[in-house]
């Protein structure tokens with residue numbers, strides 16, 4: 001079975017470069033989806049309090065015959081739970097649902113700058129790391145200004161920022177900021193969320209010339225620009241297809257061609273104005 005390469009976080013934790021995201025997988029389908037992903041070779045599972053399927057992830061973890069140390073489980077703090085005390089209490093609920101003593105990565109899901117709680121919330125995550133309840137802590141959907149504030153006002157530099165990122169929206173500025181500050185970039189919506197990217201003629205042509213699928217070419221692009229990536233699928237064939245990206249390379253000319261897909265338009269909400277709690 002393919003083994004997935006890892007990157008190392010700024011606190012020396014190994015994190016698989018490819019993982020399996022479970023956004024919008026209904027609770028009653030999550031156990032089966034996560035089990036087939038782990039059977040296919042995935043070792044990182046990305047869930048969130050807001051996905052309402054942490055118990056399904058927990059059920060899958062309890063049933064698979066893979067050592068806990070070989071699995072990497074990420075969850076994220078719900079927007080409604082920001083604040084120091086609420087974040088600590090919400091973490092306990094997640095750990096219980098997942099059936100885990102220690103979670104590998106805990107993220108603040110959105111910065112919600114209009115409520116100005118993310119610095120206090122981050123202090124709670126720092127406390128969880130100090131207490132050994134999480135191996136690494138990070139953020140999601142943070143813009144440069146939100147990261148700068150954490151760097152100025154708190155002690156731990158986020159290990160990861162999980163952000164919308166795909167060839168149409170490659171996030172050059174944030175990736176450069178992450179590189180300069182030792183933060184790993186993790187791409188959500190890496191395949192463009194099934195909204196047309198994968199049928200772009202340029203990608204279809206490029207994939208055919210490599211004997212690969214458009215999804216494999218896009219995932220390979222992510223790996224080669226240094227991203228962690230967490231594609232989602234509930235289709236076993238696609239779950240396996242999305243894993244088979246470690247035995248080919250894109251050349252400089254291929255990477256240059258993919259640059260033409262850039263629109264610099266988001267598919268999801270803008271973190272500066274997203275205020276849903």
Ligand code: NAD
Pocket residue numbers: 020021022023024046047109140141162163187188189190191192193194198213215216230231232233238239241242
């Ligand atoms: P994605 O880009 O992974 O797209 C998923 C869709 O792409 C699938 O529903 C399917 O329609 C299609 N697809 C998958 N594999 C394919 C293949 N091989 N061929 C053709 N089509 C294929 O988008 P996503 O699900 O939004 O993002 C992935 C993960 O990122 C989520 O499951 C979740 O864990 C995470 N996420 C995080 C945030 C956040 O705010 N932090 C937001 C959205 C998603």
